[in-house]
Amino acid sequence: MLYGINCQACHGSDLRGGDMGGPNLLRSQVALTDQHGELIIPIIQGSRKAQGMPNIGLNDEDAGAVAAYVRSVIGTIGSQGTPPGQKKALNILVGDASRGQVYFAAHCASCHSATGDLKGIASAYPEPTELQALWLRGGAGNAQQRTTARKATVDVTTAPGKKVSGELIHIDDFLVTLKQSDETERTFLRKGAVPLVVVHDPMQAHRDMLPHYTDHDIHDLTAYLVTLK
Amino acid sequence: MKLIHALSIASLVFSSALSIAQGGGVSPEELLKPLSKQWPTYNGDYTGKRYSSLAQVNRQTVKNLSLAWLSQLTPGADSAPSDGRPGRPAPVPLIVGGEGPGNINIRAGSIKGSVLAVDGTLYVTMPDNAWALDARDGHQLWHYFWKTKGGTHIGNRGFGMWNGYLFMETPDDYLVSLDARTGKERWHKMIANVEEGYFATPAPIVIGNHVLVGVGNDIDSPGFLQSFDPETGELQWKFYTVPMQKGDPGADTWASIDAARHGGAQTWITGAYDPETKLYIFGTGNPTPAYTTGLRGDLDNLFTCSLIAVNVDTGKMAWYFQTSPHDMHDYDSAQTPVLFDGMFKGKMRKMVATAARNGYYFTLDRVTGEHLVTSKYGLDTNWANGLTPAGGPKRDPGKDATIPGSLFSPNSSGTINWQPVAFSPVTGLLYTYEVNSFSLLYLTDPDPRGSMGLGGKEEVHVGNTGSYLTAIDYRTGEARWRHRFYSDGIGGGGLLATSGGLIFSGDGAGSLVAFNATDGKPLWNTRIGQITNAPQTFELDGHQYVICASGDTLWSFILH
Helix, strand or coil: CHHHHHCHHHHCCCCCCCCCCCCCCCCCHHHHHCCCCCCHHHHHHHHCHHHCCCCCCCCHHHHHHHHHHHHHHHCCCCHHHCCCCCCCCCCCCCCCHHHHHHHHHHHCCCCCCCCCCCCCHHHHCCCHHHHHHHHHHCCCCCCCCCCCCCCCEEEEEEECCEEEEEEEEEECCCEEEEECCCCCEEEEECECCECEEEEECCCHHHHHHHHHCCHHHHHHHHHHHCCCC | CHHHHHHHHHHHHHHHHHCCCCCCCECCCHHHCCCCCCECCCCCCCCCCCEECCCCCCCCCHHHEEEEEEEECCCCCCCCCECCCCCCCCECCEEEEECCCCCCCCCCCCCCCCCEEECCEEEEEECCEEEEEECCCCCEEEEEEEECCCCCCCCCCCCEEEECEEEEECCCCEEEEEECCCCCEEEEEECCCHHHCEECCCCCEEECCEEEECCEECCCCCCEEEEECCCCCCEEEEEECCCCCCCCCCHHHCCCHHHHHCCECCCCCCCEEECCCCEEEEECCCECCCCCCHHHCCCCCCCCCEEEEEECCCCCEEEEEECCCCCCCCCCCCCCCEEEEEEECCEEEEEEEEECCCCEEEEEECCCCCEEEEEECCCCCCCEEEECCCCCEEECHHHCCECCCEEECCCCCCCCCCCCCEEECCCCEEEEEEEEEEEEEEECCCCCCCCCCCCCEEEEEEEEEEEEEEEEECCCCCEEEEEECCCCCCCCCCCEEECCCEEEEECCCCCEEEEECCCCCEEEEECCCCCCCCCEEEEECCEEEEEEEECCEEEEEEEC
């Protein structure tokens, strides 16, 4: 492999720069715009000697083959400049499970139980990154969700003693729509504080906690939750 | 003096164009005036305030604002055969340009930029497409289609105009000039190389005989701003936003010149201009690689995530202020800067303000760049601890991407992104969006060389704690009030302030809304969908029009 023999030591096996001072070729303007070797071949043949890239001494054909190889790797760059190659799975479990258990008792146990609703949560979500996002959000936010996140409800009081309640369908500054227990929908016009609208969102607690976690709390809690197999 | 010569010829052309009923142009002198009956440049005028002196639509009358017309625009060469007027379909002249093969047709176009409103005509763009519409009923006068070679098709922010000529950028990095009356192409010039990852979204801005043009890029290329001759399209100057040679200003803030030359700082939002000092002030994008320090070194990485003032004639930098020193969260500082004069600590000052994507707000002296105010306006912004000696946020390295994940706010989309802000000289408030969002940020490429582009990380959104229209007092940086949107996402595509005491914006929940500029109370709405650009206003035949876009449709409202 011509690249491996002639270039790798300086430019790296992945072309992203090597120990011996060659720059990353995947973000090189020269390499990115090369069409058929016209820009890369002269460099291989010594045009950048003064800047520290020696004449590699390849003939046109071999230098052209290396240039084609460089272009082919560039072709595998992901969107927004993401480097080529498979992502390695990294171990995110660096927290202390016993500290996480203490944190759970203090901040989560009022609504959840490790032996009740969250029993087996780590088997349902075996991927620690998935579990970490799940408990921060309070749900997977997709079809795989084990329990359906409870929907918000709303009370609309149009006159003293006249309250309509139901599942919240839509709310903005001007309208509120709810679904009543008989599955019919009702929409109310809003003008400032009239009618009185009170939303009950069971997921609010999860959002309210977001500004208060430290990254240590998060990693400890995740380390604990992965034990709930 | 070749340049002055060119100018006088052009003004002759312009005055003859004026005798035609519609489709007249705008002279460089007119562009110096505050925003009033026309909307002739990206931000309406050079100040970036998006504050209109029109007051027919005001707090009392806005309740009578309702639809004048709407116009749906279909991108592509084989689109709308008629002018969209029901009953009398007339073919719309289609002008085709571009160097691409013609088979790349991005259909999902949406209007995410400013419409120019000049002499009864509206000029509207989407990536690869542009239209002239009659401002009185929205019917199409011409449609220009650009055959693209590729590039990121994320949005187009609109036209610049010099006399009777229009200028737009294309995703595959061309500056295209059209004749405003016919839509015929005058010329196109390559402004960057699409193969180096450049793409172009900004609206060019015309200042005197300069057409200033910015670019975007996601793969470790240097940012730059270029100035072109409006008549010939010749390059006048090119200003790099990162050091390109050893010894360039800022080179000592990078670990190597190779890192600096791949360091980003793209120029993808149109800036503001101060005619007194001849300074063009604009924001720059994130450093690259965005989420890893790697070869960048631990220092500030100038002039990424900065406000920069350049002399418009020379392209030389006068001052800079870095709003995100050594950014690690893709917090481009390419937000619209706003220029205004006002009292500050007992003295009249000429100032520039910006509400940055990173959750921080800044007031500076716009003549010298002197730092006056920094505040954290993002309620849950958590990536920095205190300020640097220069007044920028001091990054907390603990909130960089980590292998086990770090929880940061705002997420990489920011408290605000490209959406234009507004400023009212009457209230002294800068109006901005404020999205408080949280993401987990995982480092997935711990290579000591650093990653590339926006790679090397995984961002997982975990929730929002509130999205607001926020009014900031420029003297303190404190929020005078916040109006909470009933949506987790951003309210709309930007803001408009008027001397009628109103702020116009989408509300993220399906309406265009007029808010009271004093306290943020919603006064009027119309349910036309998610608003994708900043509302605008102009006057025609004695009517004040308010226009805005939702996706592919332009909406126009007047008092009834």
